[in-house]
Amino acid sequence: MVSRSVRGPVAIAAGLAVAFGPVAGVAVADQPSASAAAFDRSLNLQGVQNARDVGGYRTVDGRSVRTGLVYRTGQLNNATSADLTSLTQRQVRYVDDLRTAFERAIGPDKVPAGATVHTADVIGQAPPQTLLTTLTGGDDLYRAFITAPGASEAFASVLRDIIDTDDGAVLFHCTAGKDRTGWTAAVLLSILGVDRDTVNQDYLLSNRYRNASANDPLNSVQQPWLDAAFDQADQTYGSFDNYVRDGLKLSATDVAALKAKLLA
Numbered sequence: 001m002v003s004r005s006v007r008g009p010v011a012i013a014a015g016l017a018v019a020f021g022p023v024a025g026v027a028v029a030d031q032p033s034a035s036a037a038a039f040d041r042s043l044n045l046q047g048v049q050n051a052r053d054v055g056g057y058r059t060v061d062g063r064s065v066r067t068g069l070v071y072r073t074g075q076l077n078n079a080t081s082a083d084l085t086s087l088t089q090r091q092v093r094y095v096d097d098l099r100t101a102f103e104r105a106i107g108p109d110k111v112p113a114g115a116t117v118h119t120a121d122v123i124g125q126a127p128p129q130t131l132l133t134t135l136t137g138g139d140d141l142y143r144a145f146i147t148a149p150g151a152s153e154a155f156a157s158v159l160r161d162i163i164d165t166d167d168g169a170v171l172f173h174c175t176a177g178k179d180r181t182g183w184t185a186a187v188l189l190s191i192l193g194v195d196r197d198t199v200n201q202d203y204l205l206s207n208r209y210r211n212a213s214a215n216d217p218l219n220s221v222q223q224p225w226l227d228a229a230f231d232q233a234d235q236t237y238g239s240f241d242n243y244v245r246d247g248l249k250l251s252a253t254d255v256a257a258l259k260a261k262l263l264a
Helices: 009-016 081-089 101-106 139-147 151-164 180-192 196-210 223-237 240-247 252-262
Strands: 070-073 092-097 116-119 169-173
Touching: 070 180, 092 151, 139 151, 139 180, 139 223, 151 169, 151 180, 151 252, 169 180, 180 196, 180 223, 180 240, 180 252, 196 223, 223 240
Parallel strands: 070 169, 092 116, 092 169
Antiparallel strands: none
16 A cells, blocks of 8 residues: 655645536547547446546457456545445455545545555655646646656556456546546556557547546646656656566566456
8 A cells, every 4th residue: 555645735725626527518628539439438427527447448469458347537535325336336346546645635535345445645745846736737747657756656556456356346546537547547558558549549538528628627638748658757767668667666477467367
């Protein structure tokens, strides 16, 4: 379990006072292709935003990512009883919370029966100016996913939970389920061998599920942000594979275990 401290609570509180609900009736930013949306990944939860299955994609070697094993969502603080029942029926065993301690304090998760919560604070030790971008995204935030103290350990802890879950599923989330959660999904799918274009399209599905406009950084994701994270991984470690090995500290055996579990 990774747990990190948080800075700048007053500034974050001001941002968190803004509702996280999607903006209705507006054009969607960076709309993903029809192929990315062909499989309905939505968990159809009532009080949890951007809740979807990470599976259903093809890899470059022709295999497919299994469904029903890994889920990504926004925070669970507004989960309804029906939502929790649904997640329990989906056999969620671990809930990996990527939020800062302050975010967790003001919006405690509601957890499905039988699930264990692991806190994995991605950016609690990032510089204050970066921490303030938690809600608005941007290149600096995404580069901090690679460079911030504790970030790699937090992301890696989710992947290790997936490896270690013998029976059931892992659910990971941040607050809006789009930035920290988006990078986690991008890393996982890339490790599994899903091509970059498809990884990008999965990332951009947050705009569809959040109905976010291009001019709404609070609710949307943008392709250059994800590009910045991949670029920083290359800059810091020399390649994405090196980032997995030296940043996330996943061994070849760990990667093989992920593939064995999640690929059909």
